[in-house]
Amino acid sequence: xxxxxxxxxxxxxxxxxxxxxxxxxxxxxxxxxxxxxxxxxxxxxxxxxxxxxxxxxxxxxxxxxxxxxxxxxxxxxxxxxxxxxxxxxxxxxxxxxxxxxxxxxxxxxxxxxxxxxxxxxxxxxxxxxxxxxxxxxxxxxxxxxxxxxxxxxxxxxxxxxxxxxxxxxxxxxxxxxxxxxxxxxxxxxxxxxxxxxxxxxxxxxxxxxxxxxxxxxxxxxxxxxxxxxxxxxxxxxxxxxxxxxxxxxxxxxxxxxxxxxxxxxxxxxxxxxxxxxxxxxxxxxxxxxxxxxxxxxxxxxxxxxxxxxxxxxxxxxxxxxxxxxxxxxxxxxxxxxxxxxxxxxxxxxxxxxxxxxxxxxxxxxxxxxxxxxxxxxxxxxxxxxxxxxxxxxxxxxxxxxxxxxxxxxxxxxxxxxxxxxxxxxxxxxxxxxxxxxxxxxxxxxxxxxxxxxxxxxxxxxxxxxxxxxxxxxx
Numbered sequence: 001x002x003x004x005x006x007x008x009x010x011x012x013x014x015x016x017x018x019x020x021x022x023x024x025x026x027x028x029x030x031x032x033x034x035x036x037x038x039x040x041x042x043x044x045x046x047x048x049x050x051x052x053x054x055x056x057x058x059x060x061x062x063x064x065x066x067x068x069x070x071x072x073x074x075x076x077x078x079x080x081x082x083x084x085x086x087x088x089x090x091x092x093x094x095x096x097x098x099x100x101x102x103x104x105x106x107x108x109x110x111x112x113x114x115x116x117x118x119x120x121x122x123x124x125x126x127x128x129x130x131x132x133x134x135x136x137x138x139x140x141x142x143x144x145x146x147x148x149x150x151x152x153x154x155x156x157x158x159x160x161x162x163x164x165x166x167x168x169x170x171x172x173x174x175x176x177x178x179x180x181x182x183x184x185x186x187x188x189x190x191x192x193x194x195x196x197x198x199x200x201x202x203x204x205x206x207x208x209x210x211x212x213x214x215x216x217x218x219x220x221x222x223x224x225x226x227x228x229x230x231x232x233x234x235x236x237x238x239x240x241x242x243x244x245x246x247x248x249x250x251x252x253x254x255x256x257x258x259x260x261x262x263x264x265x266x267x268x269x270x271x272x273x274x275x276x277x278x279x280x281x282x283x284x285x286x287x288x289x290x291x292x293x294x295x296x297x298x299x300x301x302x303x304x305x306x307x308x309x310x311x312x313x314x315x316x317x318x319x320x321x322x323x324x325x326x327x328x329x330x331x332x333x334x335x336x337x338x339x340x341x342x343x344x345x346x347x348x349x350x351x352x353x354x355x356x357x358x359x360x361x362x363x364x365x366x367x368x369x370x371x372x373x374x375x376x377x378x379x380x381x382x383x384x385x386x387x388x389x390x391x392x393x394x395x396x397x398x399x400x401x402x403x404x405x406x407x408x409x410x411x412x413x414x415x416x417x418x419x420x421x422x423x424x425x426x427x428x429x430x431x432x433x434x435x436x437x438x439x440x441x442x443x444x445x446x447x448x449x450x451x452x453x454x455x456x457x458x459x460x461x462x463x464x465x466x467x468x469x470x471x472x473x474x
Contacts, residue, residue: 381444
């Protein structure tokens with residue numbers, strides 16, 4: 001195939017793809033709006049009053065006093081809501097300490113050698129028991145600003161944290177499913193997850209090319225959560241630096257094309273994919289792949305393996321949508337794909353598209369262990385959590401509301417996803433939890449490109465055949 005065909009610009013997408021939707025950011029915004037306007041309104045108002053009082057009564061119109069006070073304070077954010085509290089420790093010059101002392105502030109000292117004595121109405125700095133010469137007043141000492149307003153600012157902040165923790169606990173325990181916040185979060189999550197035009201048969205017969213401008217892993221907005229091994233993260237970094245070939249770099253395509261690639265897509269067609277008609281979108285994605293990949297990997301093979309209660313054969317073209325039904329027999333389709341790929345040579349890849357848990361997690365994990373044994377790269381993309389939207393909104397809200405370092409119980413969505421992760425661990429593979437299903441085609445290409453990078457890294461360093469390290473979020 002000529003290069004002019006290989007590097008042809010993709011046809012205009014037919015499904016009007018929307019901008020990437022960052023569910024975490026939108027959840028933070030919505031939850032923050034609810035908390036700001038309702039739950040935290042008294043604490044926010046009181047905190048602002050205290051800030052104004054501190055600046056107007058003690059700093060006045062002096063810009064120097066205002067800047068000096070700001071050095072002793074800090075902004076902390078709770079779900080995008082800013083509070084001002086005193087710093088636990090601040091380094092101030094001696095003349096700055098004296099200036100604040102004259103304004104009525106007191107200090108808790110952290111340096112035992114430094115003291116301020118009041119003599120004849122004047123404050124005299126002492127260091128190691130001796131008056132500190134004025135020429136040394138630029139010397140800095142660690143101290144803590146003390147004032148009733150500072151204490152009240154801290155109390156309002158702690159009060160806000162307590163309110164959020166109570167909200168978080170309600171969400172975790174699912175005590176208030178009918179609350180306006182839960183309804184809004186669930187509605188917004190569902191709208192963003194399934195905001196796509198349902199494909200028609202005409203789309204299926206003439207599918208668009210998948211955009212190859214940039215890997216989905218490179219997007220800043222969080223349309224997915226990727227649980228990747230350390231090897232995978234290293235590959236992405238090396239591909240980004242041009243040290244490993246990538247489908248998104250035209251100059252490295254000849255090297256990629258020098259190797260036969262055998263790609264199998266395991267397509268979940270269980271009954272649950274009928275909800276929101278996501279089965280039509282997943283069918284279209286497979287049709288897009290069948291049209292797009294030959295332009296980039298002309299000598300490679302791509303096979304679609306639909307399944308539910310068992311394998312439904314191999315498909316290489318889509319004339320009609322496959323009717324969904326049945327359950328998700330992971331072990332059966334894993335075994336079928338392993339038998340087919342076991343007869344091939346070159347780079348072997350299995351990418352699993354599913355919206356549901358396996359019939360038997362134990363059987364699925366047991367069969368998944370054969371992928372690394374057969375030197376098959378396995379990745380799974382979990383999408384369309386139609387029955388878990390409420391749990392997802394809880395997860396996103398709790399994730400944003402939980403402060404750093406705070407212990408909490410797992411949400412139901414996290415427990416649900418952990419079962420998928422067990423399969424990924426057993427296969428020594430990679431996993432994407434896709435928040436927004438309209439980006440499924442980009443997710444598949446990104447996963448394939450990652451495995452291509454892994455293959456070439458493996459050729460250069462055979463010890464990196466498969467990673468046994470636990471996948472962590474990207």
